[in-house]
Amino acid sequence: MKILVVEDQIPLLTQIEKLISKEGYVCETASDFKMALEKVWSFSYDLLVVDINLPGGSGLEIIRKVKNEHPKTAIIVISARDSTANKIEGLEIGADDYITKPFEMAELLARIKSVLRRYFFQGDSTISYGDITLDTNNQTVEVNGTILDLTKSEYKILLFFFSNEGRVLTREGMAEHVWGDHMDLADSFDFIYSHIKNLRKKIRDAGGVDPIKVVYGVGYKLHSRPKS
CATH class of the missing domain: 3.40.50.2300 (Response regulator)
Structure with a gap:
């Protein structure tokens, strides 16, 4: 945020x-x-x-x-x-x-x-998306009951995705929201790719369904919310 x-x-x-x-x-x-x-x-x-x-x-x-x-x-x-x-x-x-x-x-x-x-x-401190649960109070992420060992940047990126469900997120916009306004001076946003790659791997390794979809040439977005 x-x-x-x-x-x-x-x-x-x-x-x-x-x-x-x-x-x-x-x-x-x-x-x-x-x-x-x-x-x-x-x-x-x-x-x-x-x-x-x-x-x-x-x-x-x-x-x-x-x-x-x-x-x-x-x-x-x-x-x-x-x-x-x-x-x-x-x-x-x-x-x-x-x-x-x-x-x-x-x-x-x-x-x-x-x-x-x-x-x-919607007034809740936890957000669930499929088998992923994000707790904003404790700043933790669980997949099927297992707490993921995320870096601060990976947690912030996932929170940004959950806060913008349905929207396509560019790497530039993500960098600005996660690291601050000075990121508009960055020469490259390739580091965002590395953070997202690691985040997706940790979710899959815990047995979770990767919620992040690549929108080629634009950025990323969440897959359609899983039906309960």
Whole structure:
């Protein structure tokens, strides 16, 4: 999962970035309105955590633009204690949740996980696809009851596939979501092929059915969901 945090208080921004990255998410940051707009125009995100009061503009305007261009992007508003009107407006224009300053990092993390579960996994912390079960809380993958020994990158790739069921995923898009925005500067994305090859082998070696299909000349997608 890829998250953009927009917050002008640098110590708080750094704290949130460390929190999110430690949980295994890809975290990008912006500290003002202009920087945030450049990010959302150039890249796509699964979730935005946006402060309302920003240098150069309002976080509400960022929410409007994101929801117009990427309506499936989840959004959490960071608001000041006395900004009830802003919280209400943020929710009305598409934000999914809000948190009021000052807040505990544990509360923010719980809200992030809750919003992502609602958006991508119907509120559940586990996702099953055929004989594969992915646990987002423990960041584990089981095949027929056997826990796979996956690298962090392999886990993130499989989670990205499960979060985008039915979509064809390019290597470039996968690299950006799994490793961050700076990957758009990479000369080659051949390393993605190696990670996917290893992931598919580990699933097959555990007796599972490989869910990943090659779309030649484009990228990859999941096979049609197995019928229960």
